[in-house]
Amino acid sequence: MQLDAKIPGGSLSEKWDRHRFELKLVNPANKRKFDIIVVGTGLAGGSASASLAELGYNVKTFCIQDSPRRAHSIAAQGGINAAKNYTNEGDSIWRLFYDTIKGGDFRSREANVYRLAQLSNNIIDQCVAQGVPFARDYGGLLANRSFGGAQVQRTFYSRGQTGQQLLLGAYSALMRQVAAGKVKMFPRREMLDLVVINEQARGVVVRNLITGEIEAHAADAVVLATGGYSNIYYLSTNAMASNVSASYRVFKKGAFFANPCFTQIHPTCIPVHGTYQSKLTLMSESLRNDGRVWVPKKPGDKRPPRQIPESERDYFLENKYPSFGNLVPRDVASRNAKEQCDIGKGVGETGFAVYLDFEDAIKRDGKDVIAQKYGNLFQMYEKITADNPYETPMMIYPAVHYTMGGLWVDYNLMSTIDGLFVMGEANFSDHGANRLGASALMQGLADGYFIIPYTIGGYLVGSELQDITTDHPSFKESIHEVNSRIKKLLSINGKRTVDDFHRELGHIIWEYCGMTRNDEGLKKAQRLIRDLREEFWGNVIVPGSKEEFNQSLERAGRVADFLEFGELMIIDALERKESCGGHFNEAYQTEENEAKRDDENFCHVTAWEFVEEDKEPVFHKESLVFENVELTQRSYK
Numbered sequence: 001m002q003l004d005a006k007i008p009g010g011s012l013s014e015k016w017d018r019h020r021f022e023l024k025l026v027n028p029a030n031k032r033k034f035d036i037i038v039v040g041t042g043l044a045g046g047s048a049s050a051s052l053a054e055l056g057y058n059v060k061t062f063c064i065q066d067s068p069r070r071a072h073s074i075a076a077q078g079g080i081n082a083a084k085n086y087t088n089e090g091d092s093i094w095r096l097f098y099d100t101i102k103g104g105d106f107r108s109r110e111a112n113v114y115r116l117a118q119l120s121n122n123i124i125d126q127c128v129a130q131g132v133p134f135a136r137d138y139g140g141l142l143a144n145r146s147f148g149g150a151q152v153q154r155t156f157y158s159r160g161q162t163g164q165q166l167l168l169g170a171y172s173a174l175m176r177q178v179a180a181g182k183v184k185m186f187p188r189r190e191m192l193d194l195v196v197i198n199e200q201a202r203g204v205v206v207r208n209l210i211t212g213e214i215e216a217h218a219a220d221a222v223v224l225a226t227g228g229y230s231n232i233y234y235l236s237t238n239a240m241a242s243n244v245s246a247s248y249r250v251f252k253k254g255a256f257f258a259n260p261c262f263t264q265i266h267p268t269c270i271p272v273h274g275t276y277q278s279k280l281t282l283m284s285e286s287l288r289n290d291g292r293v294w295v296p297k298k299p300g301d302k303r304p305p306r307q308i309p310e311s312e313r314d315y316f317l318e319n320k321y322p323s324f325g326n327l328v329p330r331d332v333a334s335r336n337a338k339e340q341c342d343i344g345k346g347v348g349e350t351g352f353a354v355y356l357d358f359e360d361a362i363k364r365d366g367k368d369v370i371a372q373k374y375g376n377l378f379q380m381y382e383k384i385t386a387d388n389p390y391e392t393p394m395m396i397y398p399a400v401h402y403t404m405g406g407l408w409v410d411y412n413l414m415s416t417i418d419g420l421f422v423m424g425e426a427n428f429s430d431h432g433a434n435r436l437g438a439s440a441l442m443q444g445l446a447d448g449y450f451i452i453p454y455t456i457g458g459y460l461v462g463s464e465l466q467d468i469t470t471d472h473p474s475f476k477e478s479i480h481e482v483n484s485r486i487k488k489l490l491s492i493n494g495k496r497t498v499d500d501f502h503r504e505l506g507h508i509i510w511e512y513c514g515m516t517r518n519d520e521g522l523k524k525a526q527r528l529i530r531d532l533r534e535e536f537w538g539n540v541i542v543p544g545s546k547e548e549f550n551q552s553l554e555r556a557g558r559v560a561d562f563l564e565f566g567e568l569m570i571i572d573a574l575e576r577k578e579s580c581g582g583h584f585n586e587a588y589q590t591e592e593n594e595a596k597r598d599d600e601n602f603c604h605v606t607a608w609e610f611v612e613e614d615k616e617p618v619f620h621k622e623s624l625v626f627e628n629v630e631l632t633q634r635s636y637k
Contacts, residue, residue, distance in 0.1 A: 003256070003607055003622040006410040007111045012628050013093075016115045019411070023458035031056035034460050037204055037219040039191045039246060041068035043163070043441060044424030045225030046170035047448025052223075053177035055453055060217055061174070062189045062206055064226075064241055068171050072227055072239040073444065076163025077284035077377065078147065079155035080127075080441040082120035087144050091152040093117045100439060101629050103149040103329050104404070104432020105581035105595060106603070107259075110628055111411060112429045116439075119446040124156055126449055130169035133158055145373075146289050147437040149329035149636075155438045160284050160377040166441055170448070189215070190554065191246040192485075193478045194222065194253045194420065201250075201420035202468050205478045207486075209554060212547040214479055216470040221419045221456055224250065225448070228403035228425040230263065232562045232569070233514070234506025236400040237269060237282040243558040244565050247407055247426055255415040256607040256620060258408035258428035260565070261573035264435055264582050265515050266401035267333035270384055271353045280399045281384055283356070284377055285437040288326045290361035290370065291394065293317050293337070295354050299344030305355055305393050316340055324636040331434040331582045331595070332636060334398035338515050339593070341397070348395050357393035398515060402440060404431045404582065405572070408607040408622070412455035413447060416609075418463065421456060423447035428605065433581025486546050489556045494539030498555045501536050502562065505529065509566055517573050518586045526570045533563040568608060571616060578602045590633070599631050 008019040026034070034057050038049045041063040049061045065071060085091040097117040101108060124142070128134065134156050135143040144153040158165040177183040188209040195203040195216070203218040229244035230236035251257045268283040296303070297314045316336055318325045326333075337354050340346060347353050362370055367390055371378070378389045385395070406428040413421045413429070424444040431439065512525035536559070544550040579588040579595035580602075588596045597603075603624050608617040 001620040003408065003605070003620055004410070005109060005622055006412060007109070008411065012110060012114050015111050016118060020454050023454055024461045026457040026461045028056055032058065034058065034221075035060065035219040036221050036223060036456065037062070037217060038223045038225065039204060040071070040225035040227065040424075040426070041065070041174070042071035042073035042225060042227060042424065043167060043170055043444035044426075044448045045223070046071065046167065046174045047445050048223055048225060048423060048452050049183055050170060050173035050177055051449050051453045052456070053180070053182035054173075056182070059177070059183045060219060061183055061185050062191060062204070063185065063187045064190050064209070066187050068174060069167065071167060072242050073167045073441070074164045075237070075239060075282070076441055077160045077282065078286035079145065079157035079162045079438040080123065080166065080445075081147070081154050081436070081438045082124045082156060082442070083117055083154060084121055084124060084142075085154075086142060087153045089152040091154050095152065096120060096154065098629060099150050100430070100436055101432070102634060103436040104434050105597065105634055106432065106599070106626065106629070106631050107262075107580050107605075107624065108430055108432035109624065110626060115451070116430050116443060116446050119450045120442055122450055123442060123445045126445070127166060127169050130172060132165050132169045135159065145286060146327055148285055148288065148327045148333065149324075149436040150327070151324070155286070157286065160286065160374055163441060166445065170445070191226070192249060192482045192557070194250045194417075195474050195478050196253050196417060197468055197472060197474045198466065200418045200463070200465070203470065203475060205475070205482050207482070210549055212545070212550065214482055216475045216479055218468055218470050218472075218475070220460060220465050221421065223421045223423060223452060223456070224407070224426050225423045226426050228406070229565065230400045230403055232506065232566055233400040233510050234503050235272060235277065235280050235510070237266060237280050240279060243561070245558050245561045248561045248565050250407065250415070250417065250420060252610045253417065254610070255417045255420060256408040256609050257405070257568060258605050258607045259405040259572065260569045260608070261513065261576065261583055262404035262428075262433050262581065263400060264330060264402040264404060265334040265398045267330055267337055267398050268356060268396045269399035269401070270381065271348060271350065271395055271397040281380070282399070282401065283381060283394060283396055284374075285330065287356060287374060287377060287394070288333075290365075290373070291326070291356040291358050292360060293326050293333070293354055293356055295340045295345040295347060297345075305347070305357070314340075314345065321636045328636045329434055329436060331584070334515060335584060335593075337396075337398055353395040353397045355393035356396045358389060359393070362390065400510070400514070402435050404428065404433060404435055408605070412458065413451060414455070414459065419459060421452060423452060433583055485557070486553065489540070489542050489553065489560070490546060492538065492540050492542065494541045496535075496539050496541065498540060498542065498552060498559050501532065501540060502555070502559045505532060505559070505562060505566060508532070509569065513569055513573055516584050516586055519574060522570050522574050526567060529563065529566045529570065536560065536563055568617060572606055572608065575606055575619065576602055594634070597633075603631070
């Protein structure tokens with residue numbers, strides 16, 4: 001099946017404006033007749049809820065945390081891209097579009113990416129109007145800094161806490177609508193199923209994480225903004241509550257899942273320091289503006305970094321990629337760091353780390369200037385490692401950070417289920433095989449503030465929607481399925497904890513479907529995951545009951561979904577007989593060990609359809625057509 005992305009006609013620069021004009025509109029007086037469910041309150045969900053309510057729709061918003069302020073978007077550090085060209089370096093909407101397409105290794109849609117670049121400037125204006133405290137230069141103008149994959153400074157930032165500040169802006173807009181009665185907030189709820197009636201998304205079933213009560217909610221459309229699935233690796237930079245369950249539940253109800261093997265490894269993360277560590281801590285990519293990445297030239301050199309003279313240091317990114325240096329894209333930087341460690345040049349006790357050194361920047365600009373840019377990041381690093389990065393180089397190593405794969409959506413952000421819209425990291429649409437730094441915040445806010453308010457209206461007014469309540473048999477059936485699954489998890493009473501299974505699954509996925517993959521390892525991982533899943537359903541122990549606050553039960557449901565989704569990732573990785581971006585199959589690489597694409601056979605999006613339990617999903621694709629960009633081998637030299 002060839003998927004139709006519903007990309008409008010016309011020139012690239014005119015597609016979005018033309019599409020907005022052609023979309024059917026909802027009369028302002030009629031908007032109050034429609035109910036919309038938004039699941040997730042990060043940047044995408046929070047901005048969408050606020051914008052839809054502002055337009056007049058009745059919005060129900062579901063938050064897995066106790067407050068929208070705790071959404072994982074808060075963890076974003078470095079910045080948000082926009083093509084304002086304030087630095088007068090030659091930036092433009094077209095250059096941001098091209099950098100994003102190239103950064104994703106030519107595996108994303110031209111139309112979606114160009115729209116994202118167009119809307120980037122609106123996002124900055126919106127956030128400044130909300131009072132987001134972006135950094136400013138000496139004259140009071142908004143400041144910019146560099147990020148990986150670009151040769152211009154286009155990243156707006158709030159020190160090392162940009163995500164937090166942007167989220168507070170969306171949160172303030174959201175809570176204004178809560179106070180106005182247009183948004184009804186449901187905190188500490190986890191979505192466990194989607195209700196589909198007449199092939200349309202008409203509601204959700206959620207669990208109250210405090211009381212354990214199962215609730216059903218009906219609406220005219222459902223918006224999913226539940227983030228990515230990096231926690232399948234167990235150790236990732238994601239918040240502990242981040243999971244795949246909402247996306248996987250709707251996948252099993254008919255929404256296609258696109259490019260699940262496209263995961264991003266972030267090059268600057270604090271290395272693993274213990275067997276029972278529960279998560280990893282990100283060090284912002286912005287640090288690569290001033291920090292220099294290096295390892296000793298001699299393998300096995302364990303001298304303290306300040307005792308290794310300049311002549312015996314290998315600044316491997318600067319040497320290999322002179323045009324971009326330390327600011328190559330994340331997938332390139334990560335693979336090169338791994339390569340240095342694999343040949344014995346890694347540093348630290350484990351040998352799985354490289355240095356990120358600020359000595360030259362401090363000498364050049366002074367400690368105070370560096371502290372103004374990165375002070376909170378340096379403080380965080382010192383609290384975790386007990387090393388002072390003003391005096392000793394940071395030690396970093398790649399870690400799982402972001403997922404480019406997600407639910408397939410068309411140009412309107414609608415999935416293959418009518419009425420189910422998917423935004424932000426939960427969809428696949430904008431980043432191809434590798435996301436450029438500072439583009440996640442951009443996509444989430446573009447989707448929520450400027451895209452979904454238009455496209456959802458076109459769906460609502462153009463569809464036949466029956467009056468439906470939670471008394472409909474489909475809701476009762478869904479509640480029964482959810483309760484049966486919970487009962488099954490609680491009744492196993494085995495000997496292994498949920499975290500023990502999750503840790504083993506994460507090790508399998510990281511080892512065989514991590515920074516590098518090969519077909520032999522992927523097939524082995526598939527067998528291991530199937531065996532682990534079988535053991536899980538026969539030997540997991542989930543204490544407590546369902547009618548209470550029960551975090552073991554929460555995690556059990558999420559890990560059960562991870563165990564099924566992990567196999568989908570492996571199937572997708574095996575299907576793609578090429579290397580591109582973060583998907584690096586060792587059989588497909590250039591002489592210089594760079595990713596080698598196969599544009600003739602794999603210039604497409606893979607989209608998987610769930611059929612039934614214990615059967616492999618059905619493969620569909622969306623061919624990627626490049627009319628404005630020439631497909632070339634990526635080079636950052």
